[in-house]
Amino acid sequence: MDNQDKPVEKKKLSLNVVSGKEHRGFGAGSIDLSQVACVIIDAGEAYIDVGAMHAKSKIEKGIRFSPDKSTVPNGRPAWVVWVAVDRGENGSYYAGATSCEMLVDTEARRGWKLLPEHVNRLDAAIKRKYMLDNIGPAEKEALRKLLVEHNEEWWNNSPQTLKDLLA
Template sequence: MENNEKPPEKKKLALNVVSNKEHKGFGAGTIDLSQVACVIIDRGEAYLDVGAMHAKSKVERGIKFSPNKEDVPNGRPCWVVWVAVDRREDGSYYAGVTSCEMLVDEEARRGWKVLPDHVNRLDAALKRKIMLDNIGPEEKAALKKLLIEHNAEWWDRSTDALKEALNA
């Protein structure tokens, strides 16, 4: 390579979707996760935690997770909430919001979650679905407060379905 040549650009990696369709080359069938935020709800407080995308949120670090709820008898409930943001002519809005339950026992360093449920609910958020059936009124209030404080204009443009789900 001569001094005035730029190094070739690296191809950007993205999460591949497995399907029965023929693969069309590098990056085909990928999902763009750049418009998804990760929210943790713990002890009545909702906060952004980008580490949740890779199961490395503040509450998940150092915890060995089991798919058996019985393994975590003293676990406290926590939730990962996937928030997908979309854009239309009048601006961005909270388009898909789904919550995933987990139990965490920090003292025992044990936890419970169902990974396929987390993946399926992430997918549902990307598909602009609202699935908040597994959180209670305190958690809904904390999530609503966070979404409004993060960007009130996005909240105002969000669907009635999201607003109703968080007012229930």
């Protein structure tokens, strides 16, 4: 069997998730997502949904999203909140939190969200920023409750800035 008979294997591109290692090879500059959690806020309830990292959360499955808000006139508001966790001298804490709005019409299987906003806000959370300007008091309360219940020590170690944003 010569080389002409062998199937050619192509290298597949994928998102490389790297941890604290110095990395300069193929895929350098990849984003470390190991310390980011995905929270969904829907109908006043906040819950962790790891599927949101790949737009496959419970409420996103089976929904065709458009960047045109007018295509979802009966959509209910929901949010993806990217929460970054870091470790300081007192232990782990909620180091970044950014919210992204979307509309979901489950019955019509249509939705609205702006993918660039989701990417930019994920990046902001990774960079340890808090951007929760597009959620209301009920959503803030639900998020605060979830963060406290998930790990009260992390909440207690978190900066006052986050606590004030969710007060």
